[in-house]
Amino acid sequence: MTPRVLISDQLSDAAVAIFKERGVEVDFRPGIDKDELAAIIGDYDGLAIRSATKVTAKLLENATRLKVVGRAGIGVDNVDIPAATARGVIVMNTPFGNSITTAEHAIAMMFALAREIPAADASTQAGKWEKNRFMGVEITGKTLGIIGCGNIGSIVADRAVGLKMRVVAFDPFLSPERALDIGVEKVELDELLARADFITLHTPMTAQTKNILSAENLARTKKGVRIVNCARGGLVDEAALREALLSGHVAGAAFDVFSVEPAKENPLFGLPNVVCTPHLGAATNEAQENVALQVAEQMSDYLVRGAISNAINFPSITAEEAPRLKPFIALAERLGSFAGQLTESGIKEVRITYEGAVSGLKIKALTAAAIAGLLRPLLQDVNVVSAPIVAKERGIAIEETTREAEGDFESLVTLTVVTERQERSVSGTVFHDGKPRIVAIKGIKVDAEFGPSMIYVTNEDKPGFIGRFASLLGDAGVNIATFALGRDAQGGSAIALVEVDGEAPAAVIDRIQGIAGVKQVKPLRF
Template sequence: MAPRVLISDALSPAAVQIFKDRGIEVDFQPALGKDKDKLAEIIGNYDGLAIRSATKVTPKILENATRLKVVGRAGIGVDNVDIPAATAKGVIVMNTPFGNSITTAEHAIAMMFALAREIPAADASTQAGKWEKNRFMGVELTAKTLGVIGCGNIGSIVADRAVGLKMKVIAFDPFLSPERALDIGVEKVELDDLLARADIITLHTPLTDKTRNVLSAEALAKTKKGVRIINCARGGLVDEAALAAALDSGQVAGAAFDVFSAEPATENVLFGHPNVICTPHLGASTTEAQENVALQVAEQMSDYLLRGAISNAVNFPSITAEEAPKLKPFIELAEKLGSFAGQLTDTDIKTVRITYDGAVAGLKIKALTSAAVAGLLRPALQDVNVVSAPSIAKERGIVVEETTREIAGDYESLVTLTVVTEKMERSISGTVFADGRPRIVDIKGIKVDAEFAPSMLYVTNEDRPGFVGRFASLLGDAGINIATFALGRDRQGGDAIALVEVDGKVPAELLDKVQQIPSVKQAKPLVF
């Protein structure tokens, strides 16, 4: 059955065509995003949801989204999507971080020019027939110092354009490497240094707990007198009331804002101030950008729904279209190794160690680790999925360690999962053979060779004669058919393992009888 996608916001018709061309059923309802009740009513019929900013993807919407696999946001900000709720449901959330970067950067530069030369006020005055030539005395941008707060994708484009305007560019960004700063021609500085030196400050950072009010009253007091401030990033990065006061006192000469702490902004403390320029969140509003992000989100969602490729997801590692088919059997292996360990672990898990040996070490191991942790936690917490597993493990204080080794041993690829609790440590290893089916090859250092089956019985025992006969007889007497039987031991007379695939469920009374065989230490049913 072809995947179905709902577009609930105004997206370019070209995006609708991409879905259709890729064989995806698409339902284009651009006004639906504003009607949350209607959206909640029909969302259960779709595998994908493509949105812009009008649609709010709330826990209520997600609760009804029983088929939903992916939400695609045409644009960079995903503030209108409840990421934790989507993650808990296993829904991939994608954005298009690069589709409108140039447009947003250009808007910031345009705002800088408008502010430097008082263009909006001069335009209004001239069109009113006043010809106030002496009133509008601007400033040159050449040789001025531009302070860029946040020098990621958009910030670095602004920096590049400013360097072209012969400005001196300084940047505050904890994630900006010295090498990258050198490449883009900026000087990396601390925030206080930027505040003290910049003639113009432009913000290009996401809104997080750390960046909220990064330009607070205290920060504004540290700025160079007569600074100009531009915000085309996110409302809330600047304390608007403090900025209004700084404008009144002359500490700040002017401000140009495209974003506000509350939007749509029909009123704001900055409105009406003579030295303030405001636009209604136009950062991404060019024909080219709207086309770019629409096409990009349609391509990304199609690739995921049809091929399992994940790009620009905010809650899962990226997987290319080439990697997806190679990863698929290993994701199944990792999840089943985790499930095996999870079904045998009764106490709190402290640490999970996953080792990737051989060719598998070159794959996207973050996705494999997520699958393994999901399998491990699911027996105890039913609603864990591959997307939510890492955050759930973190919440519960479970340490997840990954190791990769490119040199293979007996197998081309080997995945080993070790679970550490207060009482014990248990390891299980598996591989994927040429047929693409995952297999168990080692349990607690004992070599075995078994496929995962829907219903299995796992028995640990002392290696003594007569065990297999008694065990098989008990299963036969109970009318349980044995499909496959894998045995392994560490040494003659030492510890042994039996891993048996059976038809149907293992009755509790049969387990009790198996436990009573003198050499048996543990007998557990496993379901995959």
């Protein structure tokens, strides 16, 4: 049967042509009513969208033939990914199609800020000639601090180097070698704040990056700094930035994104030294054309040839391989997530060893899942397809080893992460119940299932710790679901991996850190 695709948002004629050239029947219905969409979606194998169409669980209930949803762009907030996954629907996006456009907008905003172009334009067109009022600053020779030097950040760095700026970057995943290649100096955040004349943000919004420019960090910036945000709303404490702008500590700000959008009002609005645009980072004809063509190519390749590219919710595997690989994909992703949530410095190398029966499976898909899990805590948009590319761009070496000989387990996967400061290993397996488990951490044997909310503690193996730890959680009203322990030797180093009901409050984590003998405590989410 010829695959059928429905395009429910505006895509270019060239995208429609690609579907037809690849042997896919296509119906072009941009702006279709949601009730009509629900009535006809059962007739289609693919749905191509932008941001207007909402792919809800209710819509997916009617999508009995649907195999793939393709989002022309990066964000997939309008797609219920868990519901799509449960129904076996692949969700694809086009993560790199907007990169150049967004980087160029950041550079344009920096120039507009440096030379006060919007205010000068408004003044001049109002019949004034306030030449002495608009005294700008040069870009040449200034220091640009880039927070997040991934795909977009590295393009900004390249343009800034061409403008004869000095570029420093804070990015835990940026290797020294990659920094050298793109002409930037890798620094810690405090040093960037102290040195930068301009700061531009190019990091996703995660728990670690929310309000990364907080009131405290804004106070650490160089007096007269100018701040550009074309990445995500919420990376900057907007109320604190307003105060810093009013006090003169921050000379100016240029924002394309806001904590609440559409931004009808905002603490930054109305200030003379602020430039604002309505989320225009991807708004060029070229970017819109690029993502439309990419999504058409990806969806056609999947529907006609079975190839999967830039999938959010599934790795590049065939339908025949899926049942055997699925539990090990979950294991690899969670082992990566475990290591990623504990990693706070730049990753240099990742080594993954597959022992026993798992060594005969398609380990590339498993490695992609592990790397996606590892990078996702700081790079939220990473998926199992893009993860190896992102790792390569950041200079992270990935080594895979297979061993057919069996040890204590039928299959064993060991993930070792080498950072600038330390080396950490975690091992796991899948038992016959199909559930992934951790069986060793840093060489210490332990047996624990992954829970939605967990607490990881390393401590000295001394009497009384378990009682104090459990009592503290009990007193705080935090219920323990499972409690796994391990140690390397009597009186040596010990670990505890505890599943709790609900998320442990930050105050409780701080109190655990204060228990005598505790070396590290970290809340984990899976």
